[in-house]
Amino acid sequence: MILQLIDIGVRDKQAHPRLAGRVTGHVRAVLLESRDGQEQTHELVIPVWAEGTSAMNEADIDMALMLRAARIIDRMRARLGARARG
Secondary structure, three states: OEEEEEEEEEEEEEEOOOOOOEEEEEEEEEEEEEEOOEEEEEEEEEEEEEEOOOOOOHHHHHHHHHHHHHHHHHHHHHHHOOEOOO
């Protein structure tokens, strides 16, 4: 089985209500699964968080959230025994 990440983006984000410096949000990830010659697209919404600093701009925060989601997807691939295309 091959799982390929074909799109990723921040769907929403907000400051954590109680923890200063933490940002929570949801990242939308689109995966393409290839198995036995068949392809299936999966759209996931992954809840994520990241620690922010005053030096970070909006793009930095978005990148931190997407990197957190990418690590979650990598763990899912490993658990399923899937590999990445490319």
